[in-house]
Amino acid sequence: MAETTTETMVLNMGPQHPSTHGVLRLIVEVDGETIVRCQPDIGFLHTGIEKQFETHTWQQAVTDSDRMDYLSPLTNNLGYVLAVERLMGIEVPPRCQAIRVLFCELSRIASHLVWLGTSALELGAQSVFFYCFQAREAILDMYEATAGVRMNLSYMRVGGLMYDIPPQLPAMVARFLEELPRWISDFRALLDGNPIFRERVQGVGVLTKERALAFGVTGPSLRASGVPWDVRKAYPYSGYEKYSFDVPTSTAGDVWARYEVRMAEMEESGKIVRQAIEGMPEGAWKTDDRKVALPPREELHRSMEALIHHFKLVAQGFPVPAGAVYQAVESPRGELGFYVVSDGGTHPHRVRVRPPSFYNTSVLTRLLEGCLLADAVAIIASMDMVMGEVDR
Amino acid sequence: MAVSNDGTPFILTTVEQMVRWGQKNSIWPLTMGLACCAIEMMSLVTARFDSARFGAEVFRASPRQADLMIVSGRVCHKMVPVIKQLYEQMPEPKWVMSMGSCACSGGVFNNYAVVQGVDNVLPVDIYVPGCPPTPEQVLEAILRLRDGIAAGDPKAGLPFIQAASIGEAGRG
Numbered sequence: 001m002a003e004t005t006t007e008t009m010v011l012n013m014g015p016q017h018p019s020t021h022g023v024l025r026l027i028v029e030v031d032g033e034t035i036v037r038c039q040p041d042i043g044f045l046h047t048g049i050e051k052q053f054e055t056h057t058w059q060q061a062v063t064d065s066d067r068m069d070y071l072s073p074l075t076n077n078l079g080y081v082l083a084v085e086r087l088m089g090i091e092v093p094p095r096c097q098a099i100r101v102l103f104c105e106l107s108r109i110a111s112h113l114v115w116l117g118t119s120a121l122e123l124g125a126q127s128v129f130f131y132c133f134q135a136r137e138a139i140l141d142m143y144e145a146t147a148g149v150r151m152n153l154s155y156m157r158v159g160g161l162m163y164d165i166p167p168q169l170p171a172m173v174a175r176f177l178e179e180l181p182r183w184i185s186d187f188r189a190l191l192d193g194n195p196i197f198r199e200r201v202q203g204v205g206v207l208t209k210e211r212a213l214a215f216g217v218t219g220p221s222l223r224a225s226g227v228p229w230d231v232r233k234a235y236p237y238s239g240y241e242k243y244s245f246d247v248p249t250s251t252a253g254d255v256w257a258r259y260e261v262r263m264a265e266m267e268e269s270g271k272i273v274r275q276a277i278e279g280m281p282e283g284a285w286k287t288d289d290r291k292v293a294l295p296p297r298e299e300l301h302r303s304m305e306a307l308i309h310h311f312k313l314v315a316q317g318f319p320v321p322a323g324a325v326y327q328a329v330e331s332p333r334g335e336l337g338f339y340v341v342s343d344g345g346t347h348p349h350r351v352r353v354r355p356p357s358f359y360n361t362s363v364l365t366r367l368l369e370g371c372l373l374a375d376a377v378a379i380i381a382s383m384d385m386v387m388g389e390v391d392r
Numbered sequence: 393m394a395v396s397n398d399g400t401p402f403i404l405t406t407v408e409q410m411v412r413w414g415q416k417n418s419i420w421p422l423t424m425g426l427a428c429c430a431i432e433m434m435s436l437v438t439a440r441f442d443s444a445r446f447g448a449e450v451f452r453a454s455p456r457q458a459d460l461m462i463v464s465g466r467v468c469h470k471m472v473p474v475i476k477q478l479y480e481q482m483p484e485p486k487w488v489m490s491m492g493s494c495a496c497s498g499g500v501f502n503n504y505a506v507v508q509g510v511d512n513v514l515p516v517d518i519y520v521p522g523c524p525p526t527p528e529q530v531l532e533a534i535l536r537l538r539d540g541i542a543a544g545d546p547k548a549g550l551p552f553i554q555a556a557s558i559g560e561a562g563r564g
Binding site for chain 2 (some may be wrong): 045046047052064129137391
């Protein structure tokens, strides 16, 4: 009898694939149904954003930051403006800080909703997607009322914000917070008791603590492996130390644990949003430093100095003292860092971004080894990467 | 609608019109998300916008089953061969929508990495500018595309910019 030989097969997954969350390409070597080796291929969305920062003035460059992690543009805005503000030594008023926290947490919920909807969709639970996007629309309405657009807001500015919040926003937030627990219990009712969903996520794609740390995984994926690391707690920024919230963790490290952690995070973010909107301080919403922030419109008609400041800021931008600074914020995906270098000019000399998705994607190489091909979809979805951020 | 001698109603049409009617009411887009615009493209099928009203909600993951390619976001040079291949795999008749400023013209990203408009590589039928365009804008584009298909000339429905001559990459 002839000896049976087995050989592995190489499969190409992506970059156009419904469940690779964008344009990720995975070169997968399979032995039957089992993955032997997996090599992610990235760069299909490389946009040159880091280089693009250098062509804009410090203030204009805020728009570049939006377009990296487009599921939570405000967190990107915040990381960049905090870095520039630290270089310049600007303190923003308490109201501005509270508004920034409010919107960052809202965008965390919105981002987790997209993650939940799409990852459930990929496991076959189509209705969850519709419920999630319906809930997300409520947040997009708040974005639209505040900054005029649904995505890519560029709402934050170096030294403050674009506008103050509109008068109807507190009522919108209150209504949203009223509905949020009901929505979350709806999602849980659809998924928690669903035996198919549980079978597909429990015990699948276990990421050990050591491996997560070795690969630089951050965010909910790290916390689901038992490391309670959260930049908001470790290095508080924008007044996060004033809010009381928990950092949900789990020790299992599987897809289910990552699901649980993100669901709990949505509730925690709801708590922060409530504290931010209820304790919203009155007063200025941007710095009164006229070398950075535009003067009020009505002053332009009366004050020569205001006119000069306005002209200089718009036509030339402001210089930033030479130096380098690293500022990390907790994005919905993990530690988002901005390393900003200034040579004293009106444009950034170099902006280097530490995108959490990049590190979360790199661990796929090890995470997919030995698992079933069908589980790859669940595992990729659970790492919640945004290719715009990976490739920049 | 006309009525025959024995009272039975009947409709007069041509095969061509019947086919166009079918095509315009079942535009199946390709599931191809590129960047930010892809999220708004996903919103298109959700409850608030509900593109099922116009028969365009069946996103197909395989290009062999799709009619409409929505180029949703910035196209970088590494992605061009992939997009071209997908376009070639789609059966005729097929349409291309360039969604968002980046796909239309490169948008804010005038740099080494981004193709300055997907019409450099594909024959675009309809342009939807915006960063990202709202789902309403995309719906409007789909409606115009439907009008164009019904009229027998997809390019008749161009809303914003007249399609430039595409050259060799075009449908000839």
